[in-house]
Amino acid sequence: MARNTQVSADHNAPRITDILANFLVMHPSRGWSDTVDHEAHRTFFNWLGCAVGAAHHEAADAALAAVQMLQPAPQASVLGRAEKVDMASAALINGITSHTFDFDDTHLKTIIHPAGPVASALLALAEGLQGTQAITGRQLIDALVLGIDVSCRIGNAMYPDHYDRGWHITGSTGTLGAAAGCARLLKLDVQQTTMALGIAASQPIGVREQFGSMTKPFHPGAAARAGLMSALLASKGFTASPRALEAPRGMMQTVSAKNDWTEITHELGERFEISFNSYKPFACGIVIHPSIDACSQLRAKGVMADQIERIELKVHSLVLELTGKKEPADGLQAKFSVYHGCAAGLIFGQAAETEYADDVVNRPDMVALRRKVVATVDNSIDEASADVTAVLKNGKSVHIFVEHAIGSLQNPMTDAMLEGKFSGMTNAVIGVERTSTLMSAAWQLGGAPDVAALVALARP
Amino acid sequence: MARNTQVSADHNAPRITDILANFLVMHPSRGWSDTVDHEAHRTFFNWLGCAVGAAHHEAADAALAAVQMLQPAPQASVLGRAEKVDMASAALINGITSHTFDFDDTHLKTIIHPAGPVASALLALAEGLQGTQAITGRQLIDALVLGIDVSCRIGNAMYPDHYDRGWHITGSTGTLGAAAGCARLLKLDVQQTTMALGIAASQPIGVREQFGSMTKPFHPGAAARAGLMSALLASKGFTASPRALEAPRGMMQTVSAKNDWTEITHELGERFEISFNSYKPFACGIVIHPSIDACSQLRAKGVMADQIERIELKVHSLVLELTGKKEPADGLQAKFSVYHGCAAGLIFGQAAETEYADDVVNRPDMVALRRKVVATVDNSIDEASADVTAVLKNGKSVHIFVEHAIGSLQNPMTDAMLEGKFSGMTNAVIGVERTSTLMSAAWQLGGAPDVAALVALARP
Numbered sequence: 013m014a015r016n017t018q019v020s021a022d023h024n025a026p027r028i029t030d031i032l033a034n035f036l037v038m039h040p041s042r043g044w045s046d047t048v049d050h051e052a053h054r055t056f057f058n059w060l061g062c063a064v065g066a067a068h069h070e071a072a073d074a075a076l077a078a079v080q081m082l083q084p085a086p087q088a089s090v091l092g093r094a095e096k097v098d099m100a101s102a103a104l105i106n107g108i109t110s111h112t113f114d115f116d117d118t119h120l121k122t123i124i125h126p127a128g129p130v131a132s133a134l135l136a137l138a139e140g141l142q143g144t145q146a147i148t149g150r151q152l153i154d155a156l157v158l159g160i161d162v163s164c165r166i167g168n169a170m171y172p173d174h175y176d177r178g179w180h181i182t183g184s185t186g187t188l189g190a191a192a193g194c195a196r197l198l199k200l201d202v203q204q205t206t207m208a209l210g211i212a213a214s215q216p217i218g219v220r221e222q223f224g225s226m227t228k229p230f231h232p233g234a235a236a237r238a239g240l241m242s243a244l245l246a247s248k249g250f251t252a253s254p255r256a257l258e259a260p261r262g263m264m265q266t267v268s269a270k271n272d273w274t275e276i277t278h279e280l281g282e283r284f285e286i287s288f289n290s291y292k293p294f295a296c297g298i299v300i301h302p303s304i305d306a307c308s309q310l311r312a313k314g315v316m317a318d319q320i321e322r323i324e325l326k327v328h329s330l331v332l333e334l335t336g337k338k339e340p341a342d343g344l345q346a347k348f349s350v351y352h353g354c355a356a357g358l359i360f361g362q363a364a365e366t367e368y369a370d371d372v373v374n375r376p377d378m379v380a381l382r383r384k385v386v387a388t389v390d391n392s393i394d395e396a397s398a399d400v401t402a403v404l405k406n407g408k409s410v411h412i413f414v415e416h417a418i419g420s421l422q423n424p425m426t427d428a429m430l431e432g433k434f435s436g437m438t439n440a441v442i443g444v445e446r447t448s449t450l451m452s453a454a455w456q457l458g459g460a461p462d463v464a465a466l467v468a469l470a471r472p
Numbered sequence: 473m474a475r476n477t478q479v480s481a482d483h484n485a486p487r488i489t490d491i492l493a494n495f496l497v498m499h500p501s502r503g504w505s506d507t508v509d510h511e512a513h514r515t516f517f518n519w520l521g522c523a524v525g526a527a528h529h530e531a532a533d534a535a536l537a538a539v540q541m542l543q544p545a546p547q548a549s550v551l552g553r554a555e556k557v558d559m560a561s562a563a564l565i566n567g568i569t570s571h572t573f574d575f576d577d578t579h580l581k582t583i584i585h586p587a588g589p590v591a592s593a594l595l596a597l598a599e600g601l602q603g604t605q606a607i608t609g610r611q612l613i614d615a616l617v618l619g620i621d622v623s624c625r626i627g628n629a630m631y632p633d634h635y636d637r638g639w640h641i642t643g644s645t646g647t648l649g650a651a652a653g654c655a656r657l658l659k660l661d662v663q664q665t666t667m668a669l670g671i672a673a674s675q676p677i678g679v680r681e682q683f684g685s686m687t688k689p690f691h692p693g694a695a696a697r698a699g700l701m702s703a704l705l706a707s708k709g710f711t712a713s714p715r716a717l718e719a720p721r722g723m724m725q726t727v728s729a730k731n732d733w734t735e736i737t738h739e740l741g742e743r744f745e746i747s748f749n750s751y752k753p754f755a756c757g758i759v760i761h762p763s764i765d766a767c768s769q770l771r772a773k774g775v776m777a778d779q780i781e782r783i784e785l786k787v788h789s790l791v792l793e794l795t796g797k798k799e800p801a802d803g804l805q806a807k808f809s810v811y812h813g814c815a816a817g818l819i820f821g822q823a824a825e826t827e828y829a830d831d832v833v834n835r836p837d838m839v840a841l842r843r844k845v846v847a848t849v850d851n852s853i854d855e856a857s858a859d860v861t862a863v864l865k866n867g868k869s870v871h872i873f874v875e876h877a878i879g880s881l882q883n884p885m886t887d888a889m890l891e892g893k894f895s896g897m898t899n900a901v902i903g904v905e906r907t908s909t910l911m912s913a914a915w916q917l918g919g920a921p922d923v924a925a926l927v928a929l930a931r932p
Contacts, residue, residue: 030714
């Protein structure tokens with residue numbers, strides 16, 4: 013995790029995006045010569061003839077048949093809301109929301125968040141197919157395992173070069189995972205599935221510069237939508253290169269200098285990458301997790317905030333480098349403060365999205381406690397561990413060493429913890445009772461006769 | 473054009489796409505351990521909680537508002553057909569059809585086909601906005617010039633490295649051009665336009681391995697759709713990085729090692745890249761064009777096929793390397809045959825899509841004539857030129873030297889030629905009369921009070 017591979021980069025690029033935006037807004041209408049304006053008409057004219065001319069080509073027929081599968085509301089649900097939209101848009105929005113809190117699953121080998129693209133596409137497709145055919149929970153779980161296997165294996169093959177050069181690997185491999193899962197759900201044959209993967213291979217989504225903006229969660233959403241549409245297109249006869257992934261000018265070699273093909277073929281069908289999936293207990297960067305975990309354990313041992321003289325925290329240098337913000341002003345800054353994390357762990361025993369609300373970050377007891385955290389660097393401690401000693405006002409001290417934080421592969425969250433995390437997010441949106449029914453339905457999904465029943469429960 | 477830059481590539485990759493497709497189709501339901509299956513439920517469970525939890529986040533509100541702008545049929549037209557679809561799907565399909573014949577425009581500096589992504593997005597958006605506001609032809613032409621300027625300037629900055637490493641530059645820069653044009657059409661302000669470009673920057677479309685499949689024309693279509701949606705999202709408050717294009721982990725540095733920023737800033741608003749746009753007179757690769765042009769000129773001088781003893785053709789070695797197929801079996805192969813091209817030029821005086829129909833390729837007089845073409849390499853002749861001598865049965869000979877083929881920047885197609893090309897494609901689709909009215913409307917677009925009138929003419 014402490015890898016510091018650097019792909020060379022130009023840090024002094026002019027503000028091109030801004031320059032172009034100003035140009036687009038400010039340039040006057042017809043602010044060019046008649047020759048240019050005539051060329052614009054010629055360009056439009058020629059384009060129009062080409063488009064009308066190919067109106068009945070088989071590519072047009074296939075694409076039209078695919079988009080005609082999209083129906084307006086009420087085709088598929090926006091989870092947690094009353095609105096319904098077409099299934100491609102539902103895949104987009106549910107992919108966005110599931111990654112908005114940065115609280116979804118993580119395939120630690122690649123830092124892919126695999127469910128966002130795949131599950132969002134599958135659930136929207138399953139609901140969208142409702143009139144035509146009922147999709148069982150088993151079919152959905154099967155497609156989820158297989159879709160995630162495809163995106164994570166492709167990620168394994170390209171990581172870390174692909175990530176280092178700037179790709180948000182969740183979106184760039186997610187289109188393929190979503191297409192793979194949807195192909196399975198649609199029961200496409202091998203030829204059609206090859207085409208679905210091929211069409212998806214032309215649509216890697218997402219660059220890391222977007223981190224911190226809404227376009228970060230847009231990546232899994234757009235990947236879900238693109239993967240779903242790729243499968244629909246393939247089901248209607250749309251074609252792609254059968255070597256779109258691996259060919260010299262195929263996707264993988266275009267977006268990564270590292271491509272270890274054996275990561276895809278080795279133990280395919282025997283080892284499943286979903287086994288290496290993990291879930292965050294805390295709504296912040298993973299390097300803070302051991303410290304929060306340790307402080308939660310202090311709390312569980314009966315240590316109270318007002319007893320504290322100081323908290324001695326020893327961590328790897330990377331932890332302070334990434335999350336050393338001492339006086340976070342709001343929730344967003346608090347996500348980069350191991351000090352706030354420790355205070356939340358001790359006062360609340362958790363650090364969910366609620367503990368990153370601006371008012372919680374500025375609560376006097378939280379501010380006071382985080383100022384009592386004395387952090388020192390100790391590189392003999394692994395970056396995935398934390399050593400915490402609470403020195404109490406009565407002179408006693410309590411020591412906790414966390415080797416693997418809760419939520420790590422070595423120390424996974426229990427199902428009960430996942431339920432606590434789930435309801436902590438959903439109670440306010442769909443209510444406590446509905447949350448409880450929805451959780452039961454989700455646990456039993458593999459045996460459900462029709463996925464649509466679960467989707468109905470995820471609405472207010 | 474004869475550049476042979478090679479990015480290193482692995483030509484021996486296993487057939488990953490095929491392997492994964494087989495896996496996806498053949499792997500049995502629940503073909504894994506209970507532990508894996510439980511992990512699948514945990515993955516789904518966690519994803520679902522996250523999605524429901526963020527249902528009312530401002531990102532969800534913005535995305536939902538944007539997709540709710542998509543209405544089912546009859547929002548926007550599929551050009552040349554009776555069907556209407558939502559505007560994002562119309563942008564997709566019209567982008568596909570306009571590039572299906574490979575007969576659209578070419579920005580020769582970058583080999584970008586700029587109109588496909590930009591015009592397809594603009595026309596669909598203009599029609600989609602109809603109920604809300606009428607879009608004038610002037611607004612559309614303005615947005616077309618500016619959108620094309622953005623995609624081609626970004627292309628200039630990254631070309632050739634970006635293309636060499638495998639990107640289909642039409643799709644990868646096209647999303648940005650489409651977003652730029654749509655932002656202008658929607659009258660977004662600078663901040664929103666920056667966001668539109670930013671969202672688009674996470675969605676470069678297309679790899680070159682797809683050439684020869686339907687996914688090639690899918691690239692401008694998908695770019696049109698993605699660009700249009702990026703602008704809609706920005707109009708509803710969706711955010712992206714304001715440095716999404718140029719930052720070290722922004723789009724341009726992620727997809728290209730070459731980034732000449734001055735290509736974007738130099739003479740911005742003074743020089744317009746649409747001025748360097750060109751239109752293909754012949755429905756085949758550009759290296760054959762001088763030879764076809766020369767043979768068309770022979771025909772114009774009265775030379776008839778049955779007078780021909782042989783045609784002596786002298787061309788640059790590249791021409792025969794790329795298009796040296798002597799006995800093409802069908803239309804697709806004929807596109808790589810300078811011999812067929814010469815025969816079409818002499819017999820038909822043109823080489824449109826109709827001259828690449830399988831039955832025309834195999835017509836006895838065409839086969840006989842192409843066999844009379846004797847091609848020799850002469851590297852003193854530029855690859856953009858051709859030297860043709862028709863040696864007649866009566867012993868006379870007629871010589872034509874084409875320095876710059878018709879359709880080149882030096883020798884552009886006239887408006888009348890563009891009309892011939894247009895009607896050659898559209899007469900069969902929307903009829904002769906409708907074609908004639910549509911052409912007039914397209915030439916007069918800059919003065920049209922409402923774009924919708926033109927769109928109506930482009931339907932049968």
